[in-house]
Amino acid sequence: MILEKDVVVVGAGPAGLAAAIEAAKAGAAVLLVDLNLKAGGQLFKQIHKFFGSRAHYSGTRGYDIGKKLVKEATESQVEIWLQSTAVGVFPGNKVSIERILQNGGKKLYTVHGKTIILATGASENVVRFKGWTRPGVMGAGAAQTMVNVDHVKPGQKIVMLGSGNVGLIVSYQLMQAGCDVVALVEAAPKIGGYAVHAAKIRRAGVPIFTKHTIVEALGDAEGKVSGAVIAEVDEKFQPIPGTEQTIPCDTITLAAGLKPVVELTRLMNCASAFEPVLGGFIPMHNQDMETSVQGIFVAGDATGVEEASVALEEGRIAGVAAAQALGLLSQEDAESQKQFYWNRVNSLRSGPFGEKRLAAKQDVLQCYQEQIHTPQPEVMIGGLASGAD
Amino acid sequence: MALIDTGYLTYRELMEKQKLPTEERFLQGPVAVVECVQEIPCNPCEAACPFGAIHVGEPITNLPVLSAEKCKGCGACVAKCPGMAIFVIDKSYSQTKGSVSFPYEYYPLPEVGSTVTVVNRQGEAVGNGKVLRVQNPVSFDHTPVVTVEVDLKLINEVRSMERRHS
Numbered sequence: 032m033i034l035e036k037d038v039v040v041v042g043a044g045p046a047g048l049a050a051a052i053e054a055a056k057a058g059a060a061v062l063l064v065d066l067n068l069k070a071g072g073q074l075f076k077q078i079h080k081f082f083g084s085r086a087h088y089s090g091t092r093g094y095d096i097g098k099k100l101v102k103e104a105t106e107s108q109v110e111i112w113l114q115s116t117a118v119g120v121f122p123g124n125k126v127s128i129e130r131i132l133q134n135g136g137k138k139l140y141t142v143h144g145k146t147i148i149l150a151t152g153a154s155e156n157v158v159r160f161k162g163w164t165r166p167g168v169m170g171a172g173a174a175q176t177m178v179n180v181d182h183v184k185p186g187q188k189i190v191m192l193g194s195g196n197v198g199l200i201v202s203y204q205l206m207q208a209g210c211d212v213v214a215l216v217e218a219a220p221k222i223g224g225y226a227v228h229a230a231k232i233r234r235a236g237v238p239i240f241t242k243h244t245i246v247e248a249l250g251d252a253e254g255k256v257s258g259a260v261i262a263e264v265d266e267k268f269q270p271i272p273g274t275e276q277t278i279p280c281d282t283i284t285l286a287a288g289l290k291p292v293v294e295l296t297r298l299m300n301c302a303s304a305f306e307p308v309l310g311g312f313i314p315m316h317n318q319d320m321e322t323s324v325q326g327i328f329v330a331g332d333a334t335g336v337e338e339a340s341v342a343l344e345e346g347r348i349a350g351v352a353a354a355q356a357l358g359l360l361s362q363e364d365a366e367s368q369k370q371f372y373w374n375r376v377n378s379l380r381s382g383p384f385g386e387k388r389l390a391a392k393q394d395v396l397q398c399y400q401e402q403i404h405t406p407q408p409e410v411m412i413g414g415l416a417s418g419a420d
Numbered sequence: 421m422a423l424i425d426t427g428y429l430t431y432r433e434l435m436e437k438q439k440l441p442t443e444e445r446f447l448q449g450p451v452a453v454v455e456c457v458q459e460i461p462c463n464p465c466e467a468a469c470p471f472g473a474i475h476v477g478e479p480i481t482n483l484p485v486l487s488a489e490k491c492k493g494c495g496a497c498v499a500k501c502p503g504m505a506i507f508v509i510d511k512s513y514s515q516t517k518g519s520v521s522f523p524y525e526y527y528p529l530p531e532v533g534s535t536v537t538v539v540n541r542q543g544e545a546v547g548n549g550k551v552l553r554v555q556n557p558v559s560f561d562h563t564p565v566v567t568v569e570v571d572l573k574l575i576n577e578v579r580s581m582e583r584r585h586s
Contacts, residue, residue: 080502082462090464227503229427236543382481
């Protein structure tokens with residue numbers, strides 16, 4: 032049996048929740064699916080106070096924003112399926128969902144969505160060096176989940192790689208959990224994230240090694256991490272022989288950026304663009320957050336890695352646009368709401384830290400206008416759906 | 421900018437980027453020192469101030485500007501700043517001592533009256549300080565603000581205390 036929904040939203044992070052809320056408020060029957068035990072995506076491990084303006088819940092801790100959104104979604108009659116993984120999308124806007132049942136069993140559902148919003152987020156990049164597969168080497172996101180969600184320290188002495196906001200914030204949070212960050216290593220000559228985050232961990236005594244990288248994870252008798260060999264790098268980010276030093280540690284955490292999770296948009300043959308600033312390949316979209324395929328919308332990090340507050344606003348735009356496509360909102364109402372949220376997104380992309388992302392996003396919108404112009408219905412070719420390319 | 425090379429501000433760099441209270445104002449009593457020098461989209465400090473002493477305006481990437489004459493040194497902004505970049509400095513405390521209030525989100529919290537090792541912006545121990553207050557009301561949302569008494573000559577450098585293990 033195929034279930035019928037007006038909107039199927041994949042991913043219950045800030046983008047998916049906001050999209051589901053907006054579409055449901057407009058009267059759509061919305062199903063929101065997420066593979067995790069809880070809705071909220073990464074918000075529940077963001078224990079820090081957010082930047083932004085009051086409209087973006089600034090000064091509020093991430094997990095409190097998560098709670099507010101989940102409450103709003105529930106009150107807006109969004110149907111939420113947790114431990115439910117979208118394992119495929121098929122021609123005719125069908126989503127296959129593998130749902131874990133209360134008795135522990137699994138059941139495969141096929142849901143037809145008149146519109147689909149893909150808010151699948153991003154995954155961490157990995158950095159390879161000698162010994163990188165040893166126990167004790169992990170993504171910074173994994174370490175953050177351990178301390179903030181599972182309340183387990185990944186280790187005691189941490190070496191962090193990467194000085195973007197993730198590297199800086201997770202270093203701080205590891206110390207709040209009682210770990211020691213013995214070094215933060217950054218290949219670039221400058222700190223990548225917000226200076227205030229760097230200042231916090233400097234005050235706590237964390238040495239920051241810019242122009243350095245990790246060349247090897249040393250191991251103890253059991254093979255677990257016992258140290259990090261770091262070395263200075265040249266202008267091409269190659270280690271300079273003779274500059275190695277060993278920092279004893281039991282954990283190495285990698286914060287080397289994120290890349291959008293785009294498997295589902297690829298399956299739908301949504302046209303994509305390559306934008307390094309936004310994390311690599313991303314589905315192209317228009318001002319409605321609609322992809323090259325009619326009725327398939329995207330939002331959040333899946334359309335380019337930015338911040339939770341940006342993901343929220345993009346989600347709201349996608350939700351409004353999906354409701355408009357379903358005829359649930361008048362054009363006038365929908366346009367004014369979308370404009371309101373676009374203004375808020377653009378304010379988050381202002382300033383020296385946002386301008387590159389703003390330019391990349393404008394590039395995506397412009398390429399869409401030139402190459403696709405209007406979303407196309409999916410076309411069957413040899414049994415596969417194909418969007419415009 | 422040294423800040424993005426090293427992760428910490430020098431006092432001179434801070435003075436170039438931010439309009440700090442005058443020495444005259446410092447001697448009148450506690451006042452906020454806003455160590456926010458990068459144009460990031462953020463403005464909760466503006467709404468946090470009950471006296472309207474902090475202005476960000478539009479666009480929200482503007483640096484906050486403190487009107488030192490309106491500031492009462494209450495510290496409401498210290499806990500609210502997501503960047504933990506605002507401090508309250510009191511140079512009027514005594515002839516030789518002043519006080520520094522800073523956000524401190526680590527356990528264990530220091531005991532009032534105890535002596536702690538105080539650190540500069542680089543995290544270097546620069547001396548000892550007596551803990552005068554530890555404020556942690558619900559409105560601070562789990563960002564305790566610690567006030568320590570330090571030698572006046574250290575007051576422009578001390579911005580936190582040494583983190584301890586529980």
